[in-house]
Amino acid sequence: MAQNHPDRGQRGLPGGAPRYSAFALAKKAMNYHQDWQRAWRDPEPKAEYDAVIIGGGGHGLATAYYLAAVHGLTNIAVIEKGWIGGGNTGRNTTIIRSNYLWDESAAIYEHSMKLWEGMSQDLNFNVMFSQRGVLTIAHSEHELREMSRRVHAIRLNGIDSEILGPAEIKKFVPTINIDQSIRYPVMGGFLQRRGGTARHDAVAWGYARAADDLGVDIIQKCEVTGLRRQGRKIIGVETSRGFIKTKKVGCVVAGHSSVVAAMAGIRLPIASRPLQALVSEPIKPILDTVIMSNAVHMYISQSDKGEMVLGAGVDKYNSYAQRGSFPVPEHMLAAAVELFPVLSRLRMLRHWGGIVDTCPDASPIISKTDIEGLYFDCGWGTGGFKATPGSGHVFADLIANDRPNKIAAPYSLDRFRTGLLIDEHGAAGVAH
């Protein structure tokens, strides 16, 4: 994606004009940083757009950006109920990897990984993408064997992946406990060195700024209350700030997908569940990679601020409350402390839940619907953040051309009728 453009040096895509400098930083400091320009406009909704994206999270903003930058569709709006990046985009544990088993998953997550690798350049915004590696640990002989099978499949798809033994893991992560007597002993693991983390807010801000530069209207505090149809065709969206006419609506609302789908009388196979995460007080650097454990459903990394960032599996029942059930983090923390005894006396600072849209086959839906002009990009469940650029890129292509490209095609809603599921349950590194 980030091929060099003759006029733009390293940057392959338009949008995100340069505007900050060290000199400006020093100059504005004299004025207590009070007169910085807006990074994006705060426009009133127009009466009509060529396309409307519902949901101003990372995926929605990425969709809008690629619609404008790649497909030249600039008379579009992103409509957000709250503020951009305030939902799951700001609630995840920022892990990025592309080591998925199935070919379909490898295609989309690796497409995404490649976009991550050029994103700061593409958007001219530092998203702090850090390829610090993602190490998934096996706790049993069986798990290790299954893991090597997966590693070979992943490598056949041209994605970097390698198996490490306990001693190599200890060398890579000195703080880990590899004692064989613990409840979940470290038997080995697999590492994707190109995996890592990014600054999640920056992803939303970077896409928003670059999209806004290209003329995309980002309309915050505007809730969609209905979808207006004429027969089997979309003609506009009803919002808390009035009716907006449009022929194409892209719905990228994660946990609320079923709610918006119901407005159009569409059924989805999605269950909305809370996914919890928490961060500790900041400490000195002790972990310079991402550790995931499939068996105990725990993943941990350390933020640049020094906080330990921990996440768990989804809660076991549907909920739209953005908080979770206590036993889930309790179980995850118990496992974290066994693996990293050094964490045992850390205090946790913040704890939250995001509502994720889980699919029966743990794979997303990027699809047209039975209604002309209505598209859905949802079902990312617990693994949406890493897919942000890839999802936006292929979804923009679907909306612009009214047909899915090769990467998006397997993710059609039709797979629940045909049975061609992409079963990533357990086949993924899990914990997403």
Add this chain to the structure above:
Amino acid sequence: MLIITCPFCGPRDEVEFACGGEAHIARPLADHKISDADFADYLFMRDNPKGLFLERWRHSAGCRRWFNVARDTVSNEIVEIYPMGSLPVKTAAKTTYKTSWRRDTAAEKAATPSRSKAGGSK
């Protein structure tokens, strides 16, 4: 943490329970030929309301028996707990049952051929 009142054992912590998802999904009978799309309604499509939701729970670390719960997915308030094989009686839960899109699906109609004869009551 939820406190769920098992109809057989009384109030217990949610860790003792397993959630079985949407309640009242009837399997279409094999002798009723329905399309793949209609069968998908039964097999994959799920009601996922923001508000009152009828779901099945099992007291898996207790008596291991199933029962139905009407729970609000925003406030987590449990409105009604009622036995398997029966319908809710509280007005709000009854409305949720009746207004679900599932009641109009071909899959559900193919599940209980006798229901139409009995005039929709059960």
